[in-house]
Amino acid sequence: MRRRSWVIAGATALVLIAGAAPIAWRAIPHVPPSDARPSSPSIARELAYVERYWQHRNPEYGDFGGTDCVNFTSQALHARGWAMSAQWGTSSTLGRRAATRTWVSSTAMMRWLASRPDLAAPLDDRHRGEVAVGDVAQFDWDASGDRDHTAVVSRVTPRADGSVEIDVAEHSPSGLHDSVDTLIARHGGRGTVHYWHLRA
Numbered sequence: 001m002r003r004r005s006w007v008i009a010g011a012t013a014l015v016l017i018a019g020a021a022p023i024a025w026r027a028i029p030h031v032p033p034s035d036a037r038p039s040s041p042s043i044a045r046e047l048a049y050v051e052r053y054w055q056h057r058n059p060e061y062g063d064f065g066g067t068d069c070v071n072f073t074s075q076a077l078h079a080r081g082w083a084m085s086a087q088w089g090t091s092s093t094l095g096r097r098a099a100t101r102t103w104v105s106s107t108a109m110m111r112w113l114a115s116r117p118d119l120a121a122p123l124d125d126r127h128r129g130e131v132a133v134g135d136v137a138q139f140d141w142d143a144s145g146d147r148d149h150t151a152v153v154s155r156v157t158p159r160a161d162g163s164v165e166i167d168v169a170e171h172s173p174s175g176l177h178d179s180v181d182t183l184i185a186r187h188g189g190r191g192t193v194h195y196w197h198l199r200a
Helices: 041-053 069-080 106-114 125-130 180-186
Strands: 002-008 011-017 090-093 096-099 120-124 136-140 149-158 164-170 175-179 192-198
Touching (some): 041 149, 069 164, 106 120, 106 149, 120 125, 125 164, 125 192, 136 180, 164 180, 175 180, 180 192
Antiparallel strands (some): 002 011, 090 096
16 A cells, blocks of 8 residues: 655645555655744844835935945844944934944944844854844855845745755845845855844
8 A cells, every 4th residue: 555645734644545555655844834924023023124125225224325235134133123322323413324334334244243242143054054034144255254245034944855945135136035045156156154143
């Protein structure tokens, strides 16, 4: 008697076919949906922000010219609940918007987060299983040691083979669920991705 299996609504279903020769069978692991909503209100606020503004800029935060990836990520972290400070933030004086380097520069943000273990812990790409939705992803396109691009982790999808697919929301260019592997490949495949697992 042959057994066949399907994953139906998160459960493994078995169908027995009379008269068929027996074959080896193993359970198919259920992969949790990658778009499950976060239980943390702070992460929910962060994701709601990136879903609202991933296609355009929020005029309340100003336009600092050039690329907007770190500005967008910083805004999402502010929506998450991170408080601005003299080290990380933006302000308006006499109608002109200004921001700290840590708010708009990928490398400056990296160095600032490295000095704030209370806010974030660094993870390299070998530890994808520890990355969570809402974390920060930073890319080094030319393997020079600095950071060239910053984004928000928008989706984490465990695969049946044990690997993990990570997608990010970003500006410059704009995207809501862009694969980190695809982004690295588009830049010649020499780059690396690093993560900040947020603790606050």
